[in-house]
Amino acid sequence: MLPSDLASLLILGVGGMITVLVGLWIYYDRRDHAFYDVTRRKATFHCLKCSRLYTAVAAGDLNPCPRCGHPNPRLRF
Numbered sequence: 001m002l003p004s005d006l007a008s009l010l011i012l013g014v015g016g017m018i019t020v021l022v023g024l025w026i027y028y029d030r031r032d033h034a035f036y037d038v039t040r041r042k043a044t045f046h047c048l049k050c051s052r053l054y055t056a057v058a059a060g061d062l063n064p065c066p067r068c069g070h071p072n073p074r075l076r077f
């Protein structure tokens with residue numbers, strides 16, 4: 001059943017636009033939150049064997065160097 005008068009069409013249109021905007025807002029908010037959460041969990045490591053600095057998602061205190069494979073502790077500031 002479609003509304004026939006102009007006010008109902010206007011309310012339906014504005015309501016639809018608000019629904020789309022809120023949906024886009026929630027989508028981009030969740031996407032950015034997931035992106036920055038992964039970035040925030042990264043830790044910096046310094047290889048004691050080859051002196052390379054690298055970052056990785058910190059699963060523990062030790063992370064292997066991508067160049068030589070030596071396990072290194074994370075840097076703490």
Ligand SMILES: [Zn+2]
Nearest residue numbers: 047050065068
């Ligand atoms: Zn290394």
